[in-house]
Amino acid sequence: xxxxxxxxxxxxxxxxxxxxxxxxxxxxxxxxxxxxxxxxxxxxxxxxxxxxxxxxxxxxxxxxxxxxxxxxxxxxxxxxxxxxxxxxxxxxxxxxxxxxxxxxxxxxxxxxxxxxxxxxxxxxxxxxxxxxxxxxxxxxxxxxxxxxxxxxxxxxxxxxxxxxxxxxxxxxxxxxxxxxxxxxxxxxxxxxxxxxxxxxxxxxxxxxxxxxxxxxxxxxxxxxxxxxxxxxxxxxxxxxxxxxxxxxxxxxxxxxxxxxxxxxxxxxxxxxxxxxxxxxxxxxxxxxxxxxxxxxxxxxxxxxxxxxxxxxxxxxxxxxxxxxxxxxxxxxxxxxxxxxxxxxxxxxxxxxxxxxxxxxxxxxxxxxxxxxxxxxxxxxxxxxxxxxxxxxxxxxxxxxxxxxxxxxxxxxxxxxxxxxxxxxxxxxxxxxxxxxxxxxxxxxxxxxxxxxxxxxxxxxxxxxxxxxxxxxxxxxxxxxxxxxxxxxxxxxxxxxxxxxxxxxxxxxxxxxxxxxxxxxxxxxxxxxxxxxxxxxxxxxxxxxxxxxxxxxxxxxxxxxxxxxxxxxxxxxxxxxxxxxxxxxxxxxxxxxxxxx
Amino acid sequence: xxxxxxxxxxxxxxxxxxxxxxxxxxxxxxxxxxxxxxxxxxxxxxxxxxxxxxxxxxxxxxxxxxxxxxxxxxxxxxxxxxxxxxxxxxxxxxxxxxxxxxxxxxxxxxxxxxxxxxxxxxxxxxxxxxxxxxxxxxxxxxxxxxxxxxxxxxxxxxxxxxxxxxxxxxxxxxxxxxxxxxxxxxxxxxxxxxxxxxxxxxxxxxxxxxxxxxxxxxxxxxxxxxxxxxxxxxxxxxxxxxxxxxxxxxxxxxxxxxxxxxxxxxxxxxxxxxxxxxxxxxxxxxxxxxxxxxxxxxxxxxxxxxxxxxxxxxxxxxxxxxxxxxxxxxxxxxxxxxxxxxxxxxxxxxxxxxx
Ligand code: HEM
Ligand SMILES: [Cu+2]
Ligand SMILES: [Cu+2]
Numbered sequence: 035x036x037x038x039x040x041x042x043x044x045x046x047x048x049x050x051x052x053x054x055x056x057x058x059x060x061x062x063x064x065x066x067x068x069x070x071x072x073x074x075x076x077x078x079x080x081x082x083x084x085x086x087x088x089x090x091x092x093x094x095x096x097x098x099x100x101x102x103x104x105x106x107x108x109x110x111x112x113x114x115x116x117x118x119x120x121x122x123x124x125x126x127x128x129x130x131x132x133x134x135x136x137x138x139x140x141x142x143x144x145x146x147x148x149x150x151x152x153x154x155x156x157x158x159x160x161x162x163x164x165x166x167x168x169x170x171x172x173x174x175x176x177x178x179x180x181x182x183x184x185x186x187x188x189x190x191x192x193x194x195x196x197x198x199x200x201x202x203x204x205x206x207x208x209x210x211x212x213x214x215x216x217x218x219x220x221x222x223x224x225x226x227x228x229x230x231x232x233x234x235x236x237x238x239x240x241x242x243x244x245x246x247x248x249x250x251x252x253x254x255x256x257x258x259x260x261x262x263x264x265x266x267x268x269x270x271x272x273x274x275x276x277x278x279x280x281x282x283x284x285x286x287x288x289x290x291x292x293x294x295x296x297x298x299x300x301x302x303x304x305x306x307x308x309x310x311x312x313x314x315x316x317x318x319x320x321x322x323x324x325x326x327x328x329x330x331x332x333x334x335x336x337x338x339x340x341x342x343x344x345x346x347x348x349x350x351x352x353x354x355x356x357x358x359x360x361x362x363x364x365x366x367x368x369x370x371x372x373x374x375x376x377x378x379x380x381x382x383x384x385x386x387x388x389x390x391x392x393x394x395x396x397x398x399x400x401x402x403x404x405x406x407x408x409x410x411x412x413x414x415x416x417x418x419x420x421x422x423x424x425x426x427x428x429x430x431x432x433x434x435x436x437x438x439x440x441x442x443x444x445x446x447x448x449x450x451x452x453x454x455x456x457x458x459x460x461x462x463x464x465x466x467x468x469x470x471x472x473x474x475x476x477x478x479x480x481x482x483x484x485x486x487x488x489x490x491x492x493x494x495x496x497x498x499x500x501x502x503x504x505x506x507x508x509x510x511x512x513x514x515x516x517x518x519x520x521x522x523x524x525x526x527x528x529x530x531x532x533x534x535x536x537x538x539x540x541x542x543x544x545x546x547x548x549x550x551x552x553x554x555x556x557x558x559x560x561x562x563x564x565x566x567x568x569x570x571x572x573x574x575x576x577x578x579x580x581x582x583x584x585x586x587x588x589x590x591x592x593x594x595x596x597x598x599x600x601x602x603x604x605x606x607x608x609x610x611x612x613x614x615x616x617x618x619x620x621x622x623x624x625x626x627x628x629x630x
Numbered sequence: 631x632x633x634x635x636x637x638x639x640x641x642x643x644x645x646x647x648x649x650x651x652x653x654x655x656x657x658x659x660x661x662x663x664x665x666x667x668x669x670x671x672x673x674x675x676x677x678x679x680x681x682x683x684x685x686x687x688x689x690x691x692x693x694x695x696x697x698x699x700x701x702x703x704x705x706x707x708x709x710x711x712x713x714x715x716x717x718x719x720x721x722x723x724x725x726x727x728x729x730x731x732x733x734x735x736x737x738x739x740x741x742x743x744x745x746x747x748x749x750x751x752x753x754x755x756x757x758x759x760x761x762x763x764x765x766x767x768x769x770x771x772x773x774x775x776x777x778x779x780x781x782x783x784x785x786x787x788x789x790x791x792x793x794x795x796x797x798x799x800x801x802x803x804x805x806x807x808x809x810x811x812x813x814x815x816x817x818x819x820x821x822x823x824x825x826x827x828x829x830x831x832x833x834x835x836x837x838x839x840x841x842x843x844x845x846x847x848x849x850x851x852x853x854x855x856x857x858x859x860x861x862x863x864x865x866x867x868x869x870x871x872x873x874x875x876x877x878x879x880x881x882x883x884x885x886x887x888x889x890x891x892x893x894x895x896x897x898x899x900x901x902x903x904x905x906x907x908x909x910x911x912x913x914x915x916x917x918x919x920x921x922x923x924x925x926x927x928x929x930x931x932x933x934x935x936x937x938x939x940x941x942x943x944x945x946x947x948x949x950x951x952x953x954x955x956x957x958x959x960x961x962x963x964x965x966x967x968x969x970x971x972x973x974x975x976x977x978x979x980x981x982x983x984x985x
Pocket of ligand 3: 871872946947948949950951953954955957
């Protein structure tokens with residue numbers, strides 16, 4: 035059916051209406067352009083997020099010392115260059131929000147789902163180009179609102195990225211909980227709308243627009259990952275939206291969903307009967323799946339890149355899909371591990387410890403399968419491959435500490451310390467960022483028709499890799515020493531004086547790691563114009579996107595959409611002369627399709 | 631001044647970019663214009679992979695040696711604390727073991743199987759036995775950890791009322807802590823923030839009519855008799871806070887509108903803890919650091935820092951606003967006699983009200 039529709043689509047494209055600058059670059063409905071828009075917006079947000087983190091790291095390392103950078107960037111929030119305690123919390127909050135949602139959700143999933151779903155399943159475009167465009171522009175709008183919130187008189191939201199009420203609900207509790215928090219909530223509501231439109235589009239496209247022969251079990255793992263990510267998003271984001279809406283009602287209309295019995299600044303507030311713990315449940319019902327929304331696409335990208343650059347099939351294709359499904363399912367029933375000591379019934383804590391430790395099993399299977407994919411391969415150490423290997427490394431390091439955090443008895447003592455910060459930055463932050471970089475280095479030729487500079491890529495990877503461990507490995511230890519996160523300074527606790535030098539080490543690594551990203555940005559933007567022209571299939575991959583012409587055309591393939599005859603991982607298959615057999619090549623006589 | 635510095639920074643950035651353009655051009659020329667990894671790239675990066683593996687091991691060892699004595703893995707000052715610590719150490723050992731092996735395999739394979747022109751990789755797509763093995767092993771290990779962990783958790787969280795625990799309320803507000811002792815009847819009087827009457831100095835909102843409230847005692851320091859189980863009832867008057875007592879391996883959120891609880895038995899008095907070798911070393915180290923810092927401060931004309939003496943602390947560990955970073959209360963663990971004489975000096979609620 036789809037093949038039939040496609041020939042028509044192609045005919046239409048012959049006498050396509052002329053594109054104007056606006057329809058081509060701004061209100062584009064072409065998935066490839068939308069992917070680039072997501073990437074560029076995500077990059078800009080990423081730069082903002084990183085700069086924020088460097089500022090608060092400098093504050094922790096050299097507390098309350100004047101700093102010209104603070105003075106220049108923070109203005110009235112850094113009188114005489116000394117960072118204010120309120121803005122410290124605001125920086126931490128907005129950094130977390132931007133990184134988790136704007137960079138690693140929209141920037142990562144938005145870019146690669148858009149770019150790769152139609153190209154790898156053999157579709158002319160997304161199911162609805164229009165909704166796709168709306169989705170991007172909602173994301174853009176939410177980014178603008180979030181950035182604008184930085185300039186609010188009383189300061190941006192500062193209650194942590196988890197915005198637990200009552201702190202986030204009461205303007206008198208904190209400056210940032212006034213207009214800043216309102217804008218945060220508005221921005222996130224728009225963001226969620228964007229994400230839902232995008233996810234629905236991805237799901238429909240994967241289910242309906244696969245080319246002839248592209249069965250679900252021939253899909254590259256990227257598509258599986260994007261598909262399941264979209265499903266998790268559709269299940270969990272609406273719950274965050276409802277939490278945000280209820281919080282808005284508590285803030286603006288005097289309801290008491292999350293608030294009760296509050297005495298603040300000399301007066302009793304009217305709220306009665308609500309519970310902050312309810313908000314925590316709603317938040318983490320999204321919040322935990324969200325971390326997998328972030329990591330699954332990165333896993334998909336890494337699986338694909340590792341196979342192509344190992345010149346080997348991904349090991350255990352079916353187990354990889356099964357573990358994605360298992361993770362997706364389990365991820366919706368573990369949220370309580372963020373709440374072991376929230377005051378919920380300890381019995382619930384037991385249940386969530388059980389489910390949480392279960393999720394380590396599919397995670398372990400994936401890690402072992404990646405390692406085995408390298409075994410006896412013919413590894414092409416392109417920058418994308420390095421970032422993929424780096425991904426597995428940080429995912430293991432960060433994931434292992436999840437076993438401690440998931441154990442409620444141990445979490446009592448490290449909850450909300452730097453140990454948690456180390457855990458989730460390695461397993462989610464750095465890993466997903468590596469996945470994103472890997473994807474960019476690998477698919478840059480597809481996106482821009484040019485190649486990135488390889489040597490700059492090597493420099494970028496190695497320095498980043500060293501700094502990532504330099505920042506987050508020591509952090510486990512200050513966490514185990516009991517240092518709470520989100521402290522503006524530790525100088526009020528002589529108990530922690532012996533950790534001050536560790537914090538300096540961490541900050542120095544962070545500053546170097548941050549600076550190195552300039553090399554990447556330079557490479558990225560300069561290569562758009564001056565990079566070497568790409569070949570059609572530079573990495574000798576099997577998947578469909580490399581059968582499209584280098585120059586982007588609307589509809590992706592000039593002629594008919596190719597048909598698919600085999601799975602995506604026929605690398606180095608015995609009986610073939612070349613070490614890769616594209617999915618479009620029919621099986622030879624007597625050749626068996628090996629897909630499991 | 632700032633303007634000058636900004637200009638300098640800008641100049642540096644421009645120079646850096648110009649330098650990078652040069653690197654870029656040179657790099658382009660040297661690679662015979664291919665952006666795909668050559669055999670040479672594979673070899674170089676393969677070796678760096680091994681170097682990086684060494685880096686991971688080194689940073690692990692350095693962290694453990696330099697900072698491994700900081701963690702709260704020993705010296706627990708509560709009864710359940712040592713079971714927590716054992717569980718923690720068991721988990722850490724397992725983690726380090728898995729980490730060492732998997733990182734080795736990953737990086738070693740990246741080195742060993744680096745690409746060469748004309749070589750063909752092994753077509754190895756699947757192996758049910760292998761996959762069964764590395765599914766079942768984690769299942770067994772995790773099952774063990776789950777059973778061990780849940781046992782510990784249930785032990786910690788279960789409150790044994792027959793032990794007659796000392797009942798103490800921990801009361802959180804932006805940005806300080808209060809403790810409320812239940813008095814002779816060991817029963818806390820009813821309280822609600824709606825009953826707070828600042829003029830009458832009823833700062834925790836106790837029900838003045840409740841007989842149980844009359845002998846309650848409100849303090850700003852937490853004193854605990856050693857060896858007696860304590861049951862904390864946590865309350866907050868404004869936003870979420872978290873009562874974190876790291877030395878006792880204890881933590882519980884304080885939630886407005888509800889009462890949460892956590893119980894433990896302190897086993898080491900403050901005085902005894904100060905005598906332990908670990909704490910003495912730690913305190914000496916901290917004081918060395920403070921003396922150094924003080925010298926710098928005095929040179930700038932500021933006051934020197936106080937000498938540090940070890941005390942147990944209650945910290946706030948849930949972001950609660952501007953001064954979250956300085957919301958603490960001293961905890962003193964002492965003998966029953968010392969505790970008795972201290973508590974006798976404190977005012978009972980009925981006598982602390984002003985009219
Ligand atoms: C191996 C499986 C994992 C386990 C058992 C695990 C367990 C946990 C637990 C129990 C916490 C809560 C700690 C606390 O607040 O005290 C936590 C925090 C977190 N985890 Fe994991 N985790 C695992 C993997 C992951 C992955 C794969 C990601 C992301 C891709 C992730 C992202 C996070 C984040 C973002 C937080 C912190 C949220 C916050 O408090 O701000 N975790 N993890
Ligand atoms: Cu979680
Ligand atoms: Cu606090």
